[in-house]
Amino acid sequence: MTVYRKQPKTLAETSAATVSEVDARQSSGLTSLFKGSALAADAPRTASVARTTGETDIAVTLGIDGAGTCDIATGVPFFDHMLNAFGRHGLFDLKVKATGDIEVDAHHTVEDAGIVLGQAFAEALGDRRQITRFADATVPLDEALVHVVIDISGRGQAYCTLPLPTERVGSFDSELAVEFFYAFARTAGITLHVRELAGANTHHIIEAAFKALGRTLRAACALDPRVTGVPSTKGTL
Secondary structure, three states, X not given: OOOEEEOOOOHHHHHHHHHHHHHHHHHHOHHHOOOOOOOOOOOOOEEEEEEEOOOEEEEEEEEOOOOOOEEEEOOOHHHHHHHHHHHHXXXXXXXXXXXXXXXXXXXXXXXXXXXXXXXXXXXXXXXXXXXXXXXXXXXXXXXXXXXXXXXXXXXXXEEEEOOOOOOEEOOEEOOHHHHHHHHHHHHHOOEEEEEEEEOOOHHHHHHHHHHHHHHHHHHHHOEOOOOOOOOOOOOOO
16 A cells, blocks of 8 residues: 655645745845744743544643653554654653544544644744754664655645555554644644655554654754754744
């Protein structure tokens, strides 16, 4: 099973983004393109976000500069395993509590967890001052090998080429891994590429992807003391 999809963007969304970028350039000026906010660079980068719908109730607490301490309970065991791998390898302190309509299937819980986790990262990163911004990691798990590239761009989109040999890992619907990546990238405001380089075991492929996401995001979020302000010629991310 090959999963590939580009996140759609409407004309209205594209136009709004273009207007925002033009305004940012004009308001910043060439002499202050990298000017940051008054927020201290060493301020704790943390966030707590909750979201309740008719299908799910999800709460996420995040510390970007953590030690990889995780407390995950979504009601979907394999997904819990993946979020633990993500948090541990990203060295994020991460608490995720979710209840959802898993009697239907796990789709809403997984996708909505991605939405809320992405919102938490966007909030914790603040104005993105001094971040490294770009990063990539290639992670193996036995025969599986997955490459992840991130740009904390402010333009939430994901591109996944992730052939998965089986439709399920236990009771977990394999394609939900990609749905998580789409939802997370969209609300975190990152450009995300996930590409499988090798793999025969679906569990290994998905786990390698989550570990690679954690390690790549850890590197992209890292503060670079050589950067003054926001790492963008637009002056904003």
